[in-house]
Amino acid sequence: MNSRRRFLKNSGLGTMAALGLPYLSPGGPMPQQKKARRFVSTWSHGKVANEMAMAVLNEKSELLSSVEEGVRIVESDPDGRSVGLGGLPDNSGRVTLDACIMRGNGASGSVGALHNIEHPISVARAVMEKTQHVMLVGDGARKFALDQGFPNKDLLVPETRRDYENWKKEEELKLPPINHENHDTIGLIGMDENGKMAGACTTSGWAYKMPGRLGDSPIIGAGLFVDEEAGAATASGLGESIIQIAGCHLVVELMRQGMSPDDACKEAVTRISRKHSKWNKESLQACFIALRRDGSVGGYSLKKGFQYVVTDDEGSEILDAPYLTK
Numbered sequence: 001m002n003s004r005r006r007f008l009k010n011s012g013l014g015t016m017a018a019l020g021l022p023y024l025s026p027g028g029p030m031p032q033q034k035k036a037r038r039f040v041s042t043w044s045h046g047k048v049a050n051e052m053a054m055a056v057l058n059e060k061s062e063l064l065s066s067v068e069e070g071v072r073i074v075e076s077d078p079d080g081r082s083v084g085l086g087g088l089p090d091n092s093g094r095v096t097l098d099a100c101i102m103r104g105n106g107a108s109g110s111v112g113a114l115h116n117i118e119h120p121i122s123v124a125r126a127v128m129e130k131t132q133h134v135m136l137v138g139d140g141a142r143k144f145a146l147d148q149g150f151p152n153k154d155l156l157v158p159e160t161r162r163d164y165e166n167w168k169k170e171e172e173l174k175l176p177p178i179n180h181e182n183h184d185t186i187g188l189i190g191m192d193e194n195g196k197m198a199g200a201c202t203t204s205g206w207a208y209k210m211p212g213r214l215g216d217s218p219i220i221g222a223g224l225f226v227d228e229e230a231g232a233a234t235a236s237g238l239g240e241s242i243i244q245i246a247g248c249h250l251v252v253e254l255m256r257q258g259m260s261p262d263d264a265c266k267e268a269v270t271r272i273s274r275k276h277s278k279w280n281k282e283s284l285q286a287c288f289i290a291l292r293r294d295g296s297v298g299g300y301s302l303k304k305g306f307q308y309v310v311t312d313d314e315g316s317e318i319l320d321a322p323y324l325t326k
Ligand code: ASP
Pocket: 082, 178, 183, 184, 185, 203, 204, 205, 206, 214, 215, 216, 217, 235, 236, 237, 238, 239, 240
């Protein structure tokens, strides 16, 4: 069976009955049979992240650590321009990071506008596990991270320092468009053999953004949403457009009503295109990936060029997402 069919094999069935689920109500019955273990993540760099996640799941049988360790690899990659080390800074020259993590039972943690900490995803997990809060931002998030023992680290690399200096010299300081060439936020969602789900999302956001700007990535329900009674979704692309439709929450709720992951992601993208025409320009990109609780996966993007990666016990596949327009 070709890979896309393998990963989508349950997704075209459409009805609750076809899913073997009478009705996906809150607290509804979970099927008892073992699930296909699966990780799905944004962009081609998701392959190393998924494979790390699978290795951690094999070793520790701990899904939350799997998604966290998976995205940490990308946070530490100095060549990625939209995540962690090597991410492009805001317009003051400071690299600020947004991240969130979520379990399928609703437990979640998030950090926004955090600077000089290499692994915001782990700080987000600490917010979830060690505080009574869901979200910490700015100086408060940084103080918490340092208090928790996360080391201070300069996240600019020589190339991003140089690019920033060049950008500042330009006559008209413009935000570069968020399209498939200049961003690579990682969102990673996964399911273990017991049907437990979790997700993680981490980014340095829009290059040269205003200081204090948050995108969708640290916002539960926008850049990530996980509810193992229905499914999980994560996003990449222009955060402002994704926040305004509560994108990932929408995708999960559509799957709860029986939509396939592909169709749910397509509906979210279509809504962005329909309702927010001010961004419906040549450069705008918005992308979603989803994992339904029956193990079927899907993705969809506004513009051509979005790829996502699916990893199961048989290996990884990089898939070209269907899209609304070229
Ligand atoms: N969604 C991210 C943000 O708006 C950007 C991206 O996906 O590259 O911050």
